[in-house]
Amino acid sequence: MKFALGQDTPLPKLILCLKDYNARKFFSDLVAGVTVGLVALPLAMAFAMSSGVAPQAGLYCAVVAGFLISALGGSRVQIGGPTGAFVVVVSAIVAKHGLDGLFICTLMAGVVLMVLGLTGLGTAIKYIPRPVVIGFTNGIGILIASTQIKDFFGLRIEKMPGDFLGRLGAIARHWNSFSWTATIMAGATVLLIFTLMRFYKRVPGSIIALFGGTAIAWGFHLSLETIATRFGGIPSGLPRFALPTFRPELILPLLSPALTVAMLGAIESLLSAVVADRMTGDRHNPNVELFGQGVANIMSPLFGGLPATGAIARTATNVRSGAQTPVAGIIHALTLLLVLVFAAPLAKHIPLAVLAGLLLVVAYNMGEWAEIPEILKLSKADIAVWLITFTLTVFADLTVAVEAGMILAALLYIHKVTVTSTVSRVTPEYVQAGFAHSLQTNELPEGAAAYRIHGPFLFGSTDKLSIIEEDLPKLPGWSSCGCAT
Numbered sequence: 001m002k003f004a005l006g007q008d009t010p011l012p013k014l015i016l017c018l019k020d021y022n023a024r025k026f027f028s029d030l031v032a033g034v035t036v037g038l039v040a041l042p043l044a045m046a047f048a049m050s051s052g053v054a055p056q057a058g059l060y061c062a063v064v065a066g067f068l069i070s071a072l073g074g075s076r077v078q079i080g081g082p083t084g085a086f087v088v089v090v091s092a093i094v095a096k097h098g099l100d101g102l103f104i105c106t107l108m109a110g111v112v113l114m115v116l117g118l119t120g121l122g123t124a125i126k127y128i129p130r131p132v133v134i135g136f137t138n139g140i141g142i143l144i145a146s147t148q149i150k151d152f153f154g155l156r157i158e159k160m161p162g163d164f165l166g167r168l169g170a171i172a173r174h175w176n177s178f179s180w181t182a183t184i185m186a187g188a189t190v191l192l193i194f195t196l197m198r199f200y201k202r203v204p205g206s207i208i209a210l211f212g213g214t215a216i217a218w219g220f221h222l223s224l225e226t227i228a229t230r231f232g233g234i235p236s237g238l239p240r241f242a243l244p245t246f247r248p249e250l251i252l253p254l255l256s257p258a259l260t261v262a263m264l265g266a267i268e269s270l271l272s273a274v275v276a277d278r279m280t281g282d283r284h285n286p287n288v289e290l291f292g293q294g295v296a297n298i299m300s301p302l303f304g305g306l307p308a309t310g311a312i313a314r315t316a317t318n319v320r321s322g323a324q325t326p327v328a329g330i331i332h333a334l335t336l337l338l339v340l341v342f343a344a345p346l347a348k349h350i351p352l353a354v355l356a357g358l359l360l361v362v363a364y365n366m367g368e369w370a371e372i373p374e375i376l377k378l379s380k381a382d383i384a385v386w387l388i389t390f391t392l393t394v395f396a397d398l399t400v401a402v403e404a405g406m407i408l409a410a411l412l413y414i415h416k417v418t419v420t421s422t423v424s425r426v427t428p429e430y431v432q433a434g435f436a437h438s439l440q441t442n443e444l445p446e447g448a449a450a451y452r453i454h455g456p457f458l459f460g461s462t463d464k465l466s467i468i469e470e471d472l473p474k475l476p477g478w479s480s481c482g483c484a485t
Contacts, residue, residue, distance in 0.1 A: 033331025065308030070329025074288030110297030117291030139393025141367030154179025189357030272310035
């Protein structure tokens with residue numbers, strides 16, 4: 001399917017899409033929205049628990065933020081909600097400043113995202129080099145996996161340390177509390193999801209694993225830790241509006257984490273929107289998208305929710321399920337709301353081993369491991385930037401990693417610009433040699449078209465090639481079938 005609608009307008013994509021909305025599109029959106037809503041159900045709870053908060057916080061975020069991101073964003077099929085990118089930074093904020101600190105931090109991050117969108121700085125995210133982004137995603141994937149080892153193997157650890165090396169030490173010290181029941185259940189979850197991903201891509205493996213694992217554990221009375229044993233279950237009903245306790249003394253300490261949440265949210269949201277564009281042929285509006293993300297992150301904590309961003313896996317599921325417009329994302333949020341109202345008590349039976357297996361799959365998928373060989377083919381400077389970002393993400397602090405990554409991105413960009421600058425003496429021979437490449441002294445061959453690139457052509461400006469793509473039907477030798485003759 002190919003879309004091309006209102007790329008530069010400041011209006012949300014929802015308003016643009018409703019101009020030619022019809023029953024056929026609604027049915028497609030309904031199927032896609034319900035499907036991705038069910039897929040988001042276990043993920044929202046798992047991300048919340050991995051962040052050190054109750055599972056309903058993830059559901060509240062997916063309902064409130066998911067609705068607003070689809071209603072106000074600049075992408076046609078983006079699905080918003082809690083994601084793995086926030087797990088580490090959220091758990092650190094909660095451990096240090098409590099839930100009120102997290103809610104204040106999320107509000108501040110929402111304001112930053114709105115400012116990025118309103119000032120047109122959303123397009124600046126594209127200047128972050130690929131090595132920095134891959135360093136983040138590799139590191140976050142490993143950190144998420146490390147947080148799930150405890151529940152995957154059923155280890156009895158009262159409190160997991162917040163740092164990576166501390167977690168590994170705690171796991172080593174408590175390895176004798178290993179549970180075969182939890183391990184088999186978690187391993188079966190991973191195997192089932194990967195099998196369905198490999199051979200039956202349209203079947204939501206996470207949902208099959210969630211319901212199947214819960215039914216087996218409950219039906220055979222397996223000795224497994226569940227949502228009920230750790231959190232007491234999930235309260236049913238609508239998310240309740242409540243202002244967080246405002247603590248002015250937290251503003252300065254939370255400023256750096258808030259910028260981290262905002263930058264991670266902006267990067268992941270726009271990466272997800274780019275993936276969606278490739279799958280649909282549409283083009284998102286980055287500034288409108290970031291404004292919508294900002295509003296969503298301001299409202300989510302007011303209902304007890306986590307920080308939100310665009311979710312790549314859920315967005316891809318939405319597209320594959322046939323989504324046509326942002327209405328599918330709204331239906332995804334309403335599906336989760338119905339689960340909260342009518343089926344929340346049933347969630348208490350979900351084994352944590354199943355959720356751990358599910359999150360290990362998420363960690364693997366989000367890590368973008370296949371990009372590492374490509375990074376290693378780049379320059380030494382690019383490899384160093386990737387390695388530093390990755391190392392800081394895993395072994396230091398994600399806030400430090402984001403700050404260092406942004407500085408490295410600026411330095412790498414400056415370095416590549418300066419490399420393109422040369423100084424040459426103009427001599428008669430130099431002038432004569434230039435005639436061979438001059439458009440003024442050489443005619444273009446018949447049936448050929450040429451484009452000239454002015455200035456350094458780096459990763460941040462590759463989108464300017466879209467002008468060539470738009471001109472293709474008008475170029476000589478291009479047939480009506482959309483191919484070169």
